[in-house]
Amino acid sequence: MRIAEQIELSIEERSRLLKLAHSEAVSVRLARRAGMILLAADGFENKTIGEMIGAGRVQVASWRKRYAAGGLAALEHDLPRGGRRRTVDRSEIVRLTTQTKPAAATQWSTRTLAAVAGVSDTTIQRVWKAHGLKPHRIRRFKISRDPKFVEKLEDIVGLYMNPPEHALVLCCDEKSQVQALDRTQPGLPLKKGRAATMTHDYKRNGTTTLFAALNTLDGKVISRCEARHRHTEWLKFLRQVERETPTDKSLHLICDNYSTHKHPKVGEWLAKNPRIHVHFTPTSASWLNMVERFFRDITVERIRNGVFRSVSELVSAIEQYVSVHNKDPKPFVWTAKANDILQKVIRANSRLSSKQNEALH
Secondary structure: OOOOOOOOOOOOHHHHHHHHHHHOOHHHHHHHHHHHHHHHHHOOHHHHHHHHHHOOOHHHHHHHHHHHHHHHHHHHHHOOOOOOOOOOOHHHHHHHHHHHHOOOOOOEEEEEEHHHOOOOOOHHHHHHHHOOOOOOOEEEEEEEEOOOHHHHHHHHHHHHHHHOOOOOEEEEEEEEEEEEEEEEOOOOOOOOOOOOOOOOEEEEEEEEEEEEEEEOOOOEEEEEEEEEOOHHHHHHHHHHHHOOOOOOEEEEEEEEHHHHHHHHHHHHHHHHHOOOOEEEEOOOOOOHHOHHHHHHHHHHOOOOOOOOOOOHHHHHHHHHHHHHHHOOOOOOOOOOOHHHHHHHHHHHHHHHHHHHHHOOO
């Protein structure tokens, strides 16, 4: 005759089991197991315990035995269960995804790879998710080849993180060819259960160029719209910046390497205004200019989904956006140190060089 394991509980063990049995924060299974052990400690037989909590006699006997051998820890975890052995070669799916390409295509889809690997497309999806693989996505990059990259990087990041006293740091640039687009048919407004609609085609009504200077201290923007973006318009914008900033402060302007910014007449004007100092970003490194973030915001929030029947409507919308922005500006805080950026660039160059060497061999 089989004899059930004797369960004896200390005061502390009984207290912990009681908390588990009546807790709403633990799983139902763990609460039931704690109840089984409490009843077993009170002298009830396995069959009686099963009838009281709605479990089988064999199940109660199993958990009684496991608790007697391993204590509370044995109740918290299930034993490894059997099952069909895995037949999918995950490493092979990862290899095919990362090291091969399908015929006449640039990347795999779940169905095309499933046909080659002999598994279902949902299996491919699970493997990709587990390994963080997204063949349909590409991250674009451009490594600067500017011979003075380090010098310019340290100069601009230094202005962001440790600006000079009695000076303003202004990120300047132009967003050229901003199109005044009108839709060919009126769209429907946003409503519950339906997104707003807009035709995919449009009518061009002209363009404008937005010149902007972002004050890194308070986030305010000085802006100007012009029909073109030659050195003449750039000079007009610089004169506006000079007029609208305190005369007792020097100005440090961060600009890219666009030829308009380096025109001889621009240089002559800057020579006559010694309080203005221009700092150029490295070639192919416009991401260093914080005004690009403002251009992104105005594009997403006002221009991209706007309807403009004329250039004047577009210019009015831009001016209104800048006016509202300047009433409650939020400065962009630069946190990346120059050395950290440089280390990333060095690693990117190293990976690019290794890939080029592999391609040559």
